[in-house]
Amino acid sequence: MNGNKNRTVKLKIKRYLPDKGEIKEFSYEVKVNKYTTVLDALINVKETQDPSIAIRYSCRMGICGSCGMVIDGKPRLACQTHIETLKKDEVVVGPMEGHPILKDLVTDMDEFFSKHKYVIPWIYTDDIEEKFNPKVEYKQDRRELDYYLPFSYCIKCGLCVDACPISNSNPAFLGPQALAQAYRYNSDSRDKGEKLRLVRIDTPDGVWGCEFIGACSEVCPIGVDPALAIQLLKLDVMRFSLTGKVNNEKKVK
Incomplete structure (x- = not known):
């Protein structure tokens, strides 16, 4: 889609709030291009819009396995998932559901x-x-x-x-x-x-x-x-x- 040209995508993050014991969905708008991964978008949101978001990552290249989460209903690595391959203007991200949730997108392993x-x-x-x-x-x-x-x-x-x-x-x-x-x-x-x-x-x-x-x-x-x-x-x-x-x-x- 248009090479390096940026477009705006709505990133919906299902965040687990341990003090309230519930999961709530928060929406953020991010600029992406064909190289932007879901992890890139999450880091961008954390750095520029909401520093309270809890995420876990390390290598950013599909080796460490730290950034596992549910993306559009499927368990995936955020660092391997390019937003453009999802072909959507709205991407929903949530924590893995087969592990106890600690906070937001971070689960207890x-x-x-x-x-x-x-x-x-x-x-x-x-x-x-x-x-x-x-x-x-x-x-x-x-x-x-x-x-x-x-x-x-x-x-x-x-x-x-x-x-x-x-x-x-x-x-x-x-x-x-x-x-x-x-x-x-x-x-x-x-x-x-x-x-x-x-x-x-x-x-x-x-x-x-x-x-x-x-x-x-x-x-x-x-x-x-x-x-x-x-x-x-x-x-x-x-x-x-x-x-x-x-x-x-x-x-x-």
């Missing part, structure tokens, strides 16, 4: 990270020598890398949890982010913690809580596919439950 930590999201080994006194690089071939690499790009923005109807209706559900990361580490040939994770997630609020709706994968800004990871994880859980064995095919030596 403590529970999100607690669930992430619960699935042991690190390379687990019982080899003390390897853990504390490694002698050489732990090499992997292309096949071993391909098993987990597509699921390793998660930036922990929380958008997948916000989009998941199960997470929104059942707070105890581990959620797509944590489960996808369980699969990521289970599939790593360097890891020896697969049995520990499979026991933890083999519950109604774990891997079996997922109904494969796919909303999590649709909103991921990096292209991770949590829905696929969870279905593959279900196969691993069933194999372990029936045979007591893990999927050694993914851990080729």
